[in-house]
Amino acid sequence: MNILRSYKRTRFFLWVNITGLAIGLAVSIMLILFVVNELSYDKHFANSERIVRLITVWEGKDQTTNYAINMRKAYTELPAKIPGVETAVQLYRRGTLEVTREKERFQNVRTLCVDPEFFNVFQMTFVEGNAQTALDNTNSIVLTRRQADIIFGDSHSAINQILKISDQDYTVSAVVENLPANTHFSFDALLPMQSISHWMEGMQGLEFLTYYLISPDASPGDVRIAIEKEYSSITAAFGEAFNAKIYGKTDKLTDVYLHSDGFSGNIGRMGDIRLVWLLSGLSLFILLLAVSNFINLFIAQGETRMREIGIRKTNGAAIADIVRQFFSEVSGIVLIAFIIGVILTIILAPYFSELIHREIDMAQLWNPSFILSAIGLFIMTVVSSAFYPALYLSRFSPLDILGKRIRFSKRRLMVGVVIFQSIITIVLVSFIMIVNSQTNYLKNIPLGYNPENVVTVPLNRTIYNSFDAIRQELLSVPEIKQVSAAQHTFGGGYSGQRISLLDNKEERHGIGEYRIMPGICELMELQLLEGDFFKENAPDSVNQIVLNEAAVKMLGLSYPVAGKSVMYTGGITEIVGVAKDFCYAFPADKIEPMALSKTSGGNLIYIRFREGTDRKEAIEKTLAVFHQFDPDFILNSTWSEDIYTGKFETFTTTSKVITLASLLSIFIAMLGLVAIHLYTTVRRTKEIGIRRINGANSSSIFNLLTGDIVKWIVIAGIVAVPIIYYMATNMLNEYSNHTSLNWTMFVIPILIQCIIAILATSGVTLWALHQNPVNALKKE
Template structure:
């Protein structure tokens, strides 16, 4: 009663022995041709490993901010101001925008703002901790974003002034083994803040990673009603049925009703009439979807540095290329070995095998190799990920608990195996028994296909070499380019303002040493992480207008700043204590001077700007007047992706950082002497320093990282292509061993035989170069277009890549050719 009939359940018993026979034949062939099997498995494993790593990288990059419950309904409001040739496109807007959007646009369910003001110090009792990941925020950030609380009430946590919400890791740092909720911290040795909430640390795939949120209610700037100043990163939560595109089309009404009238009061009727009359000028508010910020937004005032969708595209293409090269190796070797298996095909056809069965046999062999390679690749990926993470600063892992990934890998293995085996299966199964049993195998079509695939591999190798060298050359150009100032041998002592009046004492003490050649105190320096203020300036005595005004960075500096930074003056003089009038003096850079369009010599002329209150409000009826005493040569204080912006060095007091220029050989002595004096003058305060050149180089981290990754993956692609070429030339030589023996007997030299065997591959390299070079030029032009300052790619890079590829092919082919040409012809001809 428990008997089972296979026929009843639809299983044909003859199928099982057939598949068993296929497996036995497959493994016999793997062993018989073990050299080529090893090459295929090695190439596929390396290629699949590279693809898996890139897949994990791309998957992570595309996952940013999607963990938020309302991710699809969250938008950031951006500010797009075009004034003549000057564009100010930034990821922030002015303070009143958020509340106005909630009040007047029914599509907006909630709005919240962030305001970043740099690092802060926090302490419980005596010792200060410095934390840079601190930001002011409205309480509604917890309504908009999914930020899980460990303790506290997210609905009220930041409603009161001087309240703060901290991350679990920050709480453990300051309150180890204690409950931090309800406790207090002192910010910057002045203000007492109460901890009203603790949240789980934000995940890696978030476009911001703050550890401390301070209540926006305690920030006066957030309440000043200034419609044209104050960079507040503003996010809105839309109702589920709201259309973001339709809402964005309504935002010009907000600009028309609030921003432009306010600007008219501050800047004057003439300025706004000129602004609105020119088609080149515009002011627009835009909505950026939350899930697109990380890969599609690189604006000013971003909360953090973002990725780039172009890099995702580039590495995805490289992954496909690597996998294609590995598959091409398999196809080439399978078709090249066709004559070796021709008799097998002929005999099996005579014995009754159909062409379909034979094709399935070869596709099955390919699939078995691919599945085996995929499992090896999973193990290899697990081993290489720590090195990849170390190189990129990421924390990628294979999510073994994610069955969808494992299913994807399994399906990919099947697809790659089937695709790789289809062409060899069709070719091998098409042999005619009568012909192949007589030893005749036609191969012109196979030879053409094989040559085409080899050309493709060489072309990819040349393309990758050219583009990799170009990326590295651009990175080195950015690092070595003369910036217009001298960032080397400058030590930056952070939080120097903690010294108070002792700051001058410390500066003088260090200047007494023969270690220090110059010193300056300021809060404004080139590179990331320093304060920025951008008022509008214009010629004194005139009214501001868009054509002769400039939105200029305002840096407050002392009389030693220009000397310490090594800034070159093209005209005028430096600040000097000998001129009391320098208290209202300014040094402008060339970009600011050209924007102002001053008549005659700018030196001695004056500029005006609106006076700004501590909360950021500009006073339309109060002007500041500054006299131009010098013109600084333009220098890059931002990324080389951007042109040099107008900049003014204004004489004044701003003391957050002490910069010391020192002798290069005395680095360690400078640090030791500075630390000793710091501890004497500022006991209990953190001693934090950096080097200006390193701070500046940090701006190129993304390009440097991409360059390293491109080098690694390009090298892998070239290695895989070389493995295939090595095996293919080995087989070619093997097939021509009798010919080589006859030629040697007839008097051919080793050099003649080497030339004979290598000239055909040399032609393939030339064809590959002709295909690859134009494509590489297009790719390089696309890569460099995002940089305002770009290197020149020499023709020799293209020629060098072609020669390098030819040399690599020559080495591979030469080794096989020399081995064959040096062999004793008696051994190869004794059966004849």
């Protein structure tokens, strides 16, 4: 290959260039594909630019919260009052249900109840059936292709078949294509909203997600303002009942996934714009490292081609010929690096998807925007790398070149690149330490309850009706310590209620609520500050609650609190106890007021196993008990410890990504540093030989050759420290609970970079020290 022959004497530099650029490109492409995928959410819907989602803003005395759920009136009353609204639809999350076909049971079927206009707003492809009749019947059910294949084997066989949900029969009326992964909500089955009409009277609060399709001839901005104004008037009376200001605001559908601040209650996916910015920055940093390495090394090698340039010009070559030669060579090398980079991307993308818990759509490689960006990057890399030998060195006279009357100094450029690369790697290593420090800090915050060895199991109707008997059977299992039930998952979502003091009923406060049965507080090992938890023999007719410390503080109550009464959900309720604040949301956030209310039944059974019990064995013994009451029961268990651990997923993912990016950055930077160090050391061979003949020992020469590297990294560290401080402070201040910065987070990364740089270049230095100084002085 002509390119390889041209670089026969500097193949080490050539392969360092190709390797560094290929790795940098592969990583950058993967990160860019992820970012492109995150930014593409919901854009596949035909009318995505005309669809908006309604947000309920709850502005109380103590805090303001945005909810993606709204009142039913946002659908039944509002659209008729806004001329620019073409149609509207609401979604209600039924949860992950058990679906039965004859004697077969299928767990975790994600089910939404929707209004008939659903397919007018969200246009979908029908495999079987049609949009006009799919939701006409109260007992209709629409399945996705995936769910139809699971239950019936194929989509065609599903039509008109009967499925049972909670003892109610539903007929499959249609099958639709699976929603793409880049959709902010998801489902396996759709039920008509009429199927829960018997619940509607009790659903007068915030329950439904609401979407509006704006008419094509209307101004989206004006219509959104009108929707927000009208919804605010609808919620005015509702807000007065809570002594809160409740109003509406809207989000564009394409902004929901990344930019909406409306809490959606686990009805769909929510992205993290911070992760998008992080990965965008990492992709840019790594790409800059790889490209700057590539350019720097090519420029550094420029003068090694001076004799070749002089001979070619002596033999009649024009400047245009030399320019063409260098540009063709560099283009070929960059093309090789690009091809290797794309191949590495295809190979490594599945592993990267698993690392970040996101799906990477490889089809984005053929996206016109991505292709144009790749072409632009290719041209920039080629021009930047080839301009020095092609356009600068080729201008010199062949007599000056062959007579060695030209002197070059590229030291400033090389130093600049090394410092630039060191700044990036120091910043990344610092962020590894900061993210890990924040994660450890949050994990060490007192949780307020004990999630270890606790499993929750959702109940079907048969098990629910036999709860007392099942509880006794479970307690007879030696490995089981405690059993109770609740309607909420500790560490999961909660309901909203209102609370006020008896002597100030008009000042109502919003408060979270967990509805629990007696025994749950003891099972979860909540810490009691005063009073008691619920007693099993207490009459159900007595309204009782347990408050956390934040709720007591919000109400302004003075201790002792137990025995006092408050207005809760419209009735007089006794406070029987106060629990120490426990972390039920994200650990980095402030703990908000919470009430634990007593319920007579729960759809989630809680089981605490004794310490040391194997999870697999625990599940097997639990399932054996359930099968005594329902032989076909499927145990769909969740461990409380996993719920808590999952709250750190973002930090864990961020740490893994930054760690990987840092390692790759260090590797790419060290490749270039080794090559540059080898190049500069070879140029100083005569100097080293003279110093050794004059009595310099190996250690002094080693210090001489490595001293510059350490100096450059220290300079990089000085520049990096304020960058790290600014970025880390902004990141940590986003959280109510956060760690503090200390000097180790700034100094240790600089030391690590120095050590790695010295180790990486010491091989070259030792090689130079083992050369015979006499031979070095004989060279030209």
